[in-house]
Structures are given as structure tokens and as C-alpha cells.
Amino acid sequence: MNIVILAAGQGKRMKSALPKVLQTLAGKPLLQHVLTTALSLQGKQAKTGPIIVVGHGAADVKEFLVNASKEDSGFRKVTTVLQAEQKGTGHALLQALSKLDVQEPTLVLYGDVPLTSKKTLAKLAKLADGIRGQDSALALLTQDLTNPTGYGRIVRDADGSVREIVEEKDATSEQKAIKEINTGIMVLPTNSLKKWLKALSSSNSQSEYYLTDVIAMAVTAGVPIRTTQADEEFETIGVNSRDQLASLERTHQLSIANQLMDAGVSLADPARIDVRGTLECGTDVFIDVGCVFEGCVTLAAGTKIGPYCVIRNSVIGKNVSIHAFSHIDGAKVGNQSLIGPYARLRLGADLANDVHIGNFVEVKNSKIAANSKANHLAYVGDSIVGSRVNIGAGTITCNYDGVNKHQTIIEDDVFIGSDTQLVAPVRVGRGATLGAGTTLTKDAPPNQLTVSRVKQISLPWERPVKQEKKIAVKKTTTKKAVAKKIIKGKK
Numbered sequence: 001m002n003i004v005i006l007a008a009g010q011g012k013r014m015k016s017a018l019p020k021v022l023q024t025l026a027g028k029p030l031l032q033h034v035l036t037t038a039l040s041l042q043g044k045q046a047k048t049g050p051i052i053v054v055g056h057g058a059a060d061v062k063e064f065l066v067n068a069s070k071e072d073s074g075f076r077k078v079t080t081v082l083q084a085e086q087k088g089t090g091h092a093l094l095q096a097l098s099k100l101d102v103q104e105p106t107l108v109l110y111g112d113v114p115l116t117s118k119k120t121l122a123k124l125a126k127l128a129d130g131i132r133g134q135d136s137a138l139a140l141l142t143q144d145l146t147n148p149t150g151y152g153r154i155v156r157d158a159d160g161s162v163r164e165i166v167e168e169k170d171a172t173s174e175q176k177a178i179k180e181i182n183t184g185i186m187v188l189p190t191n192s193l194k195k196w197l198k199a200l201s202s203s204n205s206q207s208e209y210y211l212t213d214v215i216a217m218a219v220t221a222g223v224p225i226r227t228t229q230a231d232e233e234f235e236t237i238g239v240n241s242r243d244q245l246a247s248l249e250r251t252h253q254l255s256i257a258n259q260l261m262d263a264g265v266s267l268a269d270p271a272r273i274d275v276r277g278t279l280e281c282g283t284d285v286f287i288d289v290g291c292v293f294e295g296c297v298t299l300a301a302g303t304k305i306g307p308y309c310v311i312r313n314s315v316i317g318k319n320v321s322i323h324a325f326s327h328i329d330g331a332k333v334g335n336q337s338l339i340g341p342y343a344r345l346r347l348g349a350d351l352a353n354d355v356h357i358g359n360f361v362e363v364k365n366s367k368i369a370a371n372s373k374a375n376h377l378a379y380v381g382d383s384i385v386g387s388r389v390n391i392g393a394g395t396i397t398c399n400y401d402g403v404n405k406h407q408t409i410i411e412d413d414v415f416i417g418s419d420t421q422l423v424a425p426v427r428v429g430r431g432a433t434l435g436a437g438t439t440l441t442k443d444a445p446p447n448q449l450t451v452s453r454v455k456q457i458s459l460p461w462e463r464p465v466k467q468e469k470k471i472a473v474k475k476t477t478t479k480k481a482v483a484k485k486i487i488k489g490k491k
């Protein structure tokens with residue numbers, strides 16, 4: 001099946017410098033949602049991928065495709081055609097005609113209708129099924145909406161058969177009352193489509209070549225028109241304005257929240273979670289309010305995520321507690337670990353089981369072995385930390401000399417006193433203790449106390465005393481004095 005995605009429109013109603021199809025829903029451009037579904041519908045074996053009609057912001061859309069291809073090789077199959085001037089959806093499809101295989105039907109998708117499921121599209125394609133090489137039926141995806149404002153309406157004859165699609169701007173008040181709308185998604189017989197597109201006219205209120213006008217042409221040509229609807233209304237919602245985008249985002253997030261709860265996850269409030277990617281959870285995971293999950297995140301069984309955490313591309317083990325306001329990106333957290341509140345785990349933070357990372361502790365590109373702790377105000381970067389290590393409050397690994405990054409190695413059972421600086425490259429031997437306030441510039445031997453500290457001295461000292469400031473009393477003229485003045489004046 002040919003698949004064409006119309007994505008050339010400007011999206012004037014968004015009032016944005018970004019082409020509409022690159023606006024994001026659940027962290028991904030609208031077009032990426034549509035493309036991912038189209039590619040999975042075609043299957044890996046398909047030789048040619050979807051054709052995207054680009055126009056407004058074509059360079060940005062192409063750049064997005066190049067970047068997306070780096071992450072998902074499927075995107076390399078996508079081809080683009082240019083619609084230099086945006087003269088309507090029919091005109092847009094016309095630009096792709098030469099690329100279509102006439103032996104196959106053509107599925108038209110809109111770059112601004114992001115959430116149509118593969119199941120719904122497969123159902124629609126089946127409806128249009130015909131014999132290969134012969135023109136078959138035309139299948140339309142429609143939807144009954146309580147508020148159909150803005151959409152094209154499906155006009156049916158008394159016997160229920162589709163007669164035409166009328167755009168909102170061209171509709172009579174009677175037609176505007178129709179609740180069944182055109183989702184824009186349709187499967188068309190390609191041979192006939194070629195003829196129909198060339199015969200389109202732009203004599204309508206928007207002076208555009210409407211793709212929707214081919215429906216009346218199909219009726220005239222005697223091509224059967226079949227319709228079906230999606231299981232979920234949100235599958236057919238188009239995004240034309242920022243409020244529609246925000247409302248579809250919430251609907252989408254609520255549907256993800258429901259899927260998570262169905263799979264055994266507890267959510268403090270299903271209306272207050274954002275999943276911008278994939279979130280895989282074991283049983284009895286609890287997620288408090290306001291959490292954001294980006295990229296691929298895994299939370300193993302029994303893990304609890306406190307309020308307002310942001311977790312991106314990370315793997316969290318079993319029975320982990322991540323307390324409020326923690327930020328975790330590109331990290332691995334072992335079972336039973338305690339993280340936060342206010343912890344930051346950055347790329348390459350790899351924590352074994354039972355590790356405690358407390359408030360205002362940042363860990364980057366570091367391996368921390370089991371049962372080690374950094375409970376308060378520390379920076380651990382480019383380090384290898386052994387087991388049962390205690391990193392005191394205010395400890396910093398000085399890993400960067402302004403040009404290069406250097407490694408710190410802290411062996412098992414080390415105790416690091418508060419406010420210590422480890423100037424990398426440096427190694428702390430097994431069982432060593434570093435005295436509070438140490439600036440470690442050389443390796444610390446195992447099992448000894450190493451301390452670098454200026455000797456404490458006490459001097460006689462008279463603390464300067466603050467002079468008390470005299471408070472200037474402003475003379476206020478009392479009523480009595482005023483009266484006296486007046487009397488004197490009279491004399």
C-alpha cells in the first residue's frame with residue numbers, strides 16, 4: 001500500500017516559527033507519531049516507505065528526518081516531495097502522484113493527526129481491499145464528535161450512503177449541525193485518484209484544492225465508499241492550535257496513565273503524570289504526582305517515585321525509593337537504593353544495590369558499588385567507588401582541570417570526612433579514612449588516616465564592638481504648639 005503523509009501546511013493557527021508537524025506531543029514531533037505508525041503498518045519487509053509532502057518549513061522537516069533516521073533506521077525509507085506553494089490538501093497529494101504505485105491503493109495520513117492507531121488503519125485498509133491492480137472501494141475514517149467545529153462534515157444521502165464532504169467554511173448551517181466529521185484519513189484507489197486530483201477545482205471559500213472533493217467524484221464514478229470509525233475518539237483528533245495540542249496531550253497522557261494502572265502501577269493522580277517516551281514498570285510500582293519520564297525508563301517491581309521527579313533514559317532496580325525533586329538522566333540504580341530528595345544522577349551514574357544518594361548530591365559517570373553512601377551535598381564525577389564507602393557532606397571530586405577530566409578511585413570501606421576535595425587523578429586505598437576538610441592531591445594509603453589541614457591556632461582577640469547609632473528624634477509639631485504659634489502670630 002502507498003502511504004502519503006501530508007505535512008506541508010504552515011499551521012497558521014499555531015502562531016509559531018516551527019512548522020506545525022514538528023510541534024511536540026508527548027515529547028515527539030506530531031509527524032514522528034504519524035510516521036512511526038505508518039512504518040509499523042507497512043512492516044519491515046516493505047521496500048518503499050511513506051512519502052511525506054513537505055512545504056512550509058521543508059528544511060526543518062527534512063532535518064528532523066535525518067536526525068530521526070540516526071535513531072531509527074526505518075526512517076531512512078521515507079521519501080519527501082515538495083509542495084512549493086500550499087494550495088490545499090488535494091494539491092499536496094497531487095505532488096506525490098508520480099511516486100505512487102498504481103497497482104496498490106493509497107492511504108492518506110495527515111501530519112497533524114498524530115494518534116491514529118495501527119489497528120484502526122489496518123481496519124480501514126481492509127475495508128478498501130480489492131483485487132491487486134484493480135480499483136477497489138474508497139475507505140473513509142470518520143468520527144462522531146459532540147463538537148464537530150472546524151472539521152469537514154460527512155454528508156450522507158437519505159439511504160445513508162456518503163454523498164460528499166463539506167468543509168466547515170463552505171457548509172450551510174444545516175450541514176454544520178452534522179456531527180460525523182472527516183478525520184482526513186482515507187484509503188483511495190490509486191488509478192482513479194490520479195484522474196480525480198487532476199480534475200479538482202479551487203472554487204471554494206478558501207480558494208484551495210480540497211482533497212475532500214474527490215469523494216463526490218468517487219460517488220459520480222460509482223466507486224463504493226465505505227466508512228469506519230476508530231475505537232478511541234482521540235485517534236482522530238487533528239491539531240490546529242495550541243489549545244488543541246495541549247488538550248490532546250492531556251488526553252494522550254491520561255490514556256498512558258490508564259495503561260500503566262491496568263498493568264499494576266499505582267499513580268497518586270492519573271491526571272498528573274507525563275510520559276514522553278516509554279515507561280516500563282514492574283508490579284507494585286508507585287508514582288507520586290508531577291513526575292516526568294522521558295526516553296526509555298524502566299522501574300522494577302516495588303519501586304517508589306516521590307513527587308516531582310524527572311527521570312530520563314534510566315534503569316531503576318527493585319524496591320528503590322526515589323524521593324521528591326530528584327533528577328535522573330542516563331543512570332542505572334541498583335535494588336533497594338535510596339535516592340534524594342533533590343538528588344541528581346547524570347549520564348553514566350551506575351549504582352549497585354543498596355546505595356544511598358541524598359539531598360543535593362550529584363553523581364556523573366561514576367560507578368558506585370553496593371552499600372555505599374553519599375548522603376549530603378557532594379559531587380562525585382568520573383569516579384570508581386567501592387563498597388561500604390561513606391562520602392561525607394560537602395565532598396567534591398575535582399575531576400576537571402579546565403581541559404581534561406580525570407578519574408578518582410575510592411576503594412572499599414573508605415570513610416571520607418566532610419568537606420573533602422579529591423583532586424583527580426587520585427586514589428584512596430582500601431579502608432582509608434580522610435579527615436574532614438582534606439584537600440587530597442596525592443594518593444591516600446590504605447587503612448590510614450590522611451588529613452591535610454592547616455594547624456589550628458588560637459589567638460587573643462577582641463571582637464570589635466558596634467557603636468550604637470543615635471536615633472535622631474524628629475521634632476513633631478503638636479496641635480498645642482500649632483495653637484500657641486497661631487496665638488503668638490495674632491499678638
Ligand code: UD1
Pocket residue numbers: 006007008009010021053055083085086087088089090091092110111112113150151152153165167181182183184209210211212237238239240
Ligand atoms: C482537513 C480536512 C477536513 C478534516 C480535517 C481533519 C481538507 C480540505 N480538509 O482540514 O475535512 O476534517 O483536515 O483534521 O482536506 N497540508 C499540506 N498542504 C496544503 C494544506 C495542508 O500538506 O496545502 C497538510 C497540513 O500540513 C496538514 C494536513 O494537510 O497536516 C491538513 O491540513 P489542515 O490545513 O490542517 O486542514 P484542516 O483545516 O484541518
Ligand code: MG
Pocket residue numbers: 112238239240
Ligand atoms: Mg488540520
